[in-house]
Amino acid sequence: MVTLKQLAKELNVSISTVSKALNNSEEIGEDTIKRVKELAALYNYKPNKVALSLKQNKTKTIGVIIPDILNYFLAKVLFGIEMEAALYGYNIITCISNESLEKEKESLQLLANGSVDGFILSIAQETQIKNEVAHFKKAIGQGLPIVMFDRVAHDVLCDKVIVDDFDAIYNATKLLLLEGRTKIGFISTIDDLSVGKLRERGYNKAILENSNQNPLVLRISKTEDSQFKIKAFFETNHVDGVIAADSASGVIAINTAINIGLHVPKDVSVIGFSSNYIANHSIPRLTSIRQHARDIGANAVQLLIKRLQQKNDADTDVSTRIIKTSFVKNGSTL
Amino acid sequence: MVTLKQLAKELNVSISTVSKALNNSEEIGEDTIKRVKELAALYNYKPNKVALSLKQNKTKTIGVIIPDILNYFLAKVLFGIEMEAALYGYNIITCISNESLEKEKESLQLLANGSVDGFILSIAQETQIKNEVAHFKKAIGQGLPIVMFDRVAHDVLCDKVIVDDFDAIYNATKLLLLEGRTKIGFISTIDDLSVGKLRERGYNKAILENSNQNPLVLRISKTEDSQFKIKAFFETNHVDGVIAADSASGVIAINTAINIGLHVPKDVSVIGFSSNYIANHSIPRLTSIRQHARDIGANAVQLLIKRLQQKNDADTDVSTRIIKTSFVKNGSTL
């Protein structure tokens, strides 16, 4: 890589002349600017990012810590983050906490050494279970703003982007009740997450307020065989409606229902939180609650950059953006 | 963030004394080292990464450019990359080319300003179609090594990590022939990618060598309704076996077959390139060719770091690692 120094030497001018010329300074003559720019173009000169970061004390880089890159929703948020960040000229350093508190702490600490200007993150499962937030507060205390999305810690003062989980599931459940369903089950593989809890509460409220049945909840851990458990759930409870808290469960519920001879949606209706992609993995397609994951990512970036740009350290109040889900009617409901 | 300067001032020693003390230099007295370390710990001092990068002319950061983060396979490779990189103390900056040549070029150029020590990438669809490789060669020429995985450019001299696509599909096809299938279709949504072509060739070879049928290929573009097209394919051709080049097609093929009243695997056998996760989205589960995506990522990191560590610019020969797929028998084959 060419440096200013090399250009300066070849042009027989000082380093700063080259620097200023390339930055179109008023202090440098037109022809000099032209000479400099030509040589710079010839050598494909690009200002060294590291030196710039050091000088300006900002890296134009965002640290992103996500619990699981194989989760389609989280991957999509990451996509949104990357796209929006690129728009603003920011790069992203991605760390995967793998749902582990330890890895999350490490990543946060590792990047809090000047590598990034701030963080966008969703909290690891273990962290949520243990309810640890000290590491977040520490980072914020060091002057590194954090924006949390989806899985957030309510007792950390920072910007947040969340989804109307409670309302979405509440409404979806009521929809199945309106269809005339009388035995609606709730399937979740994420019952220990903040969002999982919210969704279950939305289901519970709708059931308790608007029906005579009792809540009927199937919780599946990540290590269990979900096809097997869902099959057993169907056969034991004879449900005629299913609300799935996560994307995979909804699709698997449909496939299972069909497999044991039920007709969807005649015998069983299914609604799930899901993307278009996953919804396509069953016939009929899963009627879905869409989370607009890319918008969530984009909003997180906007919040973070806004905070990075405000010069006065006097923190303006933190804000929470709620990205409303939308409902996509597909073949798995009446 | 505390700096050496601040520590030095508070301790009434010089900056370099602090630096040396923290690095356990022989030149500094035991008690001084102790004093320094205690204060550093108190203030949670961490060497500024940016300054270090500038000084040492390496960032311990890898630029990763992937075409599509929503592709489960690519996401999993990214996961492997991140994990392995973390092991070696490397961070990753992720760029998503979104299958666009322009974005790929931009990302490459943007990071080639000292932001990263090297690249790991899989080539964008558009790039493969247009067969452009100049930007890769340019980066390598600038001293930034590249490791390509999965979708590679054979006329760029760099390390590569690939999969035995041809053999895997060839063997899978022969397996269906051994089952006694006589009308085996091939479904692909990636026919314009290098890997897609290899897979189709593997299918063709097996069919032409070992059967009397003609190759029967269904190509689906990303914008088309795959459920619809696969259904039409089934109804038109009455296939009794399906080889799917990508993960989604296999699952959708099974669901479609069941939907039109066929029995899987009695009437139709299906084999696809697929992960465990996606294979779970059909009943029976998809018999799969596993790509060991995480291993691919890990191997790419190893190759890159190995190249970064060799001091002599005299490039050792580039190497290509082939990560063998494995075959997972599930319910969708006899």
Add this chain to the structure above:
DNA sequence: TTGGCAAGTTGTTTAAGGGTAACCATAATA
């Protein structure tokens, strides 16, 4: 007409950002 000075033009010097390390300095010890 020309000397002198202010102002403008165009660069250069230098410090700074945070860290490391080669090299140098000082005091105590052998």
Add this chain to the structure above:
DNA sequence: TATTATGGTTACCCTTAAACAACTTGCCAA
């Protein structure tokens, strides 16, 4: 006096920008 232990000075990585320097030009007065 030479050596050792300990620590300080300084240069360097690359860039920017404030401060400074040098040269040209313009204008006025002698």
